Amino acid sequence: MAKLHNVAFKLNGKAVAAEVEPRELLIYTLRERLGATGAHIGCETSHCGACTVDCNGMSVKSCTVLTVQCAGADVLTVEGLERGGALHALQQAFHEEHGLQCGYCTPGMLMRAYRLLQENPSPSEAEIRYGMAGNLCRCTGYQNIVKAVQSAARKLAAKPAAA
Amino acid sequence: MIPPSFDYHAPRSLGEAVSLLASLGEEAKLLAGGHSLLPMMKLRFAQPAHLIDLGAIQDLRGIREESGTLVIGAMTTEAELLGSALVRSKVPLLAEGASQIADPQVRYKGTIGGDLSHGDPGNDHPALMLALDAQFVLTGPRGQRTAPANGFFLGLYSTQLAPDEILTQIRIPIPAAGTGWSYQKLKRKTGDFATAATAVLLRMKGTAVAQAAIALTNAAPTALRATAAERALAGKALDAASLAEAARLAMSICQPAADLRGDVAYKTAMCGEMTRRALQAARARAGT
Ligand SMILES: Cc1cc2nc3c(=O)[nH]c(=O)nc-3n(C[C@H](O)[C@H](O)[C@H](O)COP(=O)(O)OP(=O)(O)OC[C@H]3O[C@@H](n4cnc5c(N)ncnc54)[C@H](O)[C@@H]3O)c2cc1C
Numbered sequence: 001m002a003k004l005h006n007v008a009f010k011l012n013g014k015a016v017a018a019e020v021e022p023r024e025l026l027i028y029t030l031r032e033r034l035g036a037t038g039a040h041i042g043c044e045t046s047h048c049g050a051c052t053v054d055c056n057g058m059s060v061k062s063c064t065v066l067t068v069q070c071a072g073a074d075v076l077t078v079e080g081l082e083r084g085g086a087l088h089a090l091q092q093a094f095h096e097e098h099g100l101q102c103g104y105c106t107p108g109m110l111m112r113a114y115r116l117l118q119e120n121p122s123p124s125e126a127e128i129r130y131g132m133a134g135n136l137c138r139c140t141g142y143q144n145i146v147k148a149v150q151s152a153a154r155k156l157a158a159k160p161a162a163a
Numbered sequence: 164m165i166p167p168s169f170d171y172h173a174p175r176s177l178g179e180a181v182s183l184l185a186s187l188g189e190e191a192k193l194l195a196g197g198h199s200l201l202p203m204m205k206l207r208f209a210q211p212a213h214l215i216d217l218g219a220i221q222d223l224r225g226i227r228e229e230s231g232t233l234v235i236g237a238m239t240t241e242a243e244l245l246g247s248a249l250v251r252s253k254v255p256l257l258a259e260g261a262s263q264i265a266d267p268q269v270r271y272k273g274t275i276g277g278d279l280s281h282g283d284p285g286n287d288h289p290a291l292m293l294a295l296d297a298q299f300v301l302t303g304p305r306g307q308r309t310a311p312a313n314g315f316f317l318g319l320y321s322t323q324l325a326p327d328e329i330l331t332q333i334r335i336p337i338p339a340a341g342t343g344w345s346y347q348k349l350k351r352k353t354g355d356f357a358t359a360a361t362a363v364l365l366r367m368k369g370t371a372v373a374q375a376a377i378a379l380t381n382a383a384p385t386a387l388r389a390t391a392a393e394r395a396l397a398g399k400a401l402d403a404a405s406l407a408e409a410a411r412l413a414m415s416i417c418q419p420a421a422d423l424r425g426d427v428a429y430k431t432a433m434c435g436e437m438t439r440r441a442l443q444a445a446r447a448r449a450g451t
C-alpha cells in the first residue's frame with residue numbers, strides 16, 4: 001500500500017483531519033470518514049455533479065478530486081449551508097419552488113448554486129442554465145431549479161446579511 | 164471507481180518538480196487539474212506509481228502581457244482564463260473556446276497546460292493554440308526550450324513533451340486589432356467533447372481575406388491546421404463559393420474516428436459546417 005498522508009482541512013468551518021491513501025477520492029473521505037453524507041455519489045465519472053462541494057471558493061466534483069489535493073483547503077458541503085437551524089435562502093427556495101423531487105441531485109445543485117450566486121448575485125435565466133450545466137437532474141426538468149435559484153437570488157439581494 | 168494505488172508528491176517549486184520527475188522516471192505522472200488523468204486512472208488506462216501534483220507551484224500560475232505576447236502559466240484553470248479581462252480583450256478566441264470546454268465544475272479544476280499536454284484530439288485547446296500560433300515553453304532537467312504549437316501534437320495522447328519535461332508556459336502572440344475570431348463547436352450536450360469544432364482567426368483587407376488561420380478539433384488523431392483551406396481564401400471575398408471551397412478543403416484532411424458522436428461521413432460533414440460557420444462569425448467580427 002502506498003504511503004498514507006495525514007490531510008488536515010476545514011470542513012464547514014471546523015478543523016478536520018483524515019489519514020488517507022493518496023488514491024482516496026474526496027467524496028469517500030467526506031462520506032465514509034467524516035460522516036458528511038450530504039454530497040452524493042451519482043456517476044462517479046465526473047458527469048452528474050451530485051458530488052459537488054465547494055472547495056476554496058470553487059465548485060468541484062468531489063469524485064474527481066483526491067483528498068490529498070485538499071490539504072489546508074476550506075471545504076463546504078450542503079451540511080454547512082444552514083445557519084443556527086435556519087435553512088439557507090437557497091434551501092428554502094428549493095423547498096418553496098418545488099426544485100426537487102427525489103432529492104438525489106439536490107445537495108450538488110445547492111452547492112453549485114451557492115457558488116454561482118457568490119460570483120453573480122443576480123444571474124439571468126441563461127446564466128443560471130449555463131452556470132448549473134454541470135449538474136444533472138433526472139426528475140424536475142430543471143424548470144423549478146432555475147426558478148428556485150432566481151427566487152433565492154432575489155431574497156439574498158433583499159437581505160444581503162443572510163448570504 | 165477508485166484509481167489504482169500510487170505515491171503522492173506535492174513539490175512547492177518548479178525546480179523541485181523537475182528533479183522529482185527526473186528521479187522517479189517513467190513511473191511518475193504529473194497531476195494538474197486531474198480531470199483527464201483521474202478518470203483515466205479510474206479506468207486503469209493509466210496506472211502511474213507516482214503522481215507529482217503541480218498544484219502548489221505558484222510560478223506555474225497567472226496571466227500577463229509581455230510586449231505583444233499573452234503569457235499564461237500552464238496551471239492556469241479554464242475558470243481563470245474566463246475570468247481574465249486580459250484574455251477577453253486581447254485574445255477573445257481563447258475565451259470563446261474555454262467557455263465551451265466541459266462544465267463549470269470541470270473548468271474550476273482543468274488547466275490549459277493539462278488540456279494541451281494530454282494530447283487528446285477531442286480537447287479544445289490544441290486547435291485554439293494552432294489557430295493562434297502559440298508557443299509552448301517546456302522545462303526539463305536539461306533546461307528550457309520553446310516548441311511551436313504547430314508540430315507539437317504528434318498523435319493520440321502523444322506530444323513533443325519528453326517524459327521528463329513539464330509544460331510551464333503558453334505564449335500567444337496577441338492578434339492585431341481588427342482580427343475576427345470564432346470557435347464553433349458542435350456537441351451533443353454540455354460537457355461533451357466536440358463532434359466537430361473549428362477555430363478561426365481572420366484578417367480582412369476591404370472585402371477580401373488578408374489572412375485566415377483555421378484549425379480543427381477532433382477531426383483526426385491530432386488537432387489539425389487546415390492550411391490548404393487558409394491558402395484558398397487568401398485574397399478572396401468570403402462568399403458562398405469561397406466558403407464552400409474552404410469547407411471542402413478542411414473536410415479533405417479529416418480522418419475522424421467513428422464513435423457514439425457519429426460515423427466518419429457525419430463527423431467530416433460537421434467539420435465542414437463548423438468551418439463555414441466559424442469563418443462567417445469571424446468575418447462579422449473582423450474590421451476591414
Ligand atoms: C466531464 C468532462 C468533460 C470534459 N469536456 C472537455 C471538453 O469539452 N473539452 C476539453 O478540451 N476538455 C474536456 N475535458 C477535459 C478537461 O478539460 C481536462 O481538465 C483537461 O483535458 C486536462 O487538464 P487537467 O489540468 O485536468 O490535467 P490532468 O488531468 O491533471 O493531466 C492530463 C495529462 O497531462 C499531463 N500534464 C498535466 N499538466 C502538465 C504539464 N504542465 N506538463 C506536462 N504534462 C502535464 C498529465 O501528466 C496527464 O497525463 C472534460 C473532462 C471531463 C471530466
Ligand code: FES
Nearest residue numbers: 042043044049063
Ligand atoms: S458522482 Fe461525481 S460527478 Fe457524478
Ligand code: FES
Nearest residue numbers: 101103137138139
Ligand atoms: S430531484 Fe431527482 S434527480 Fe433531481
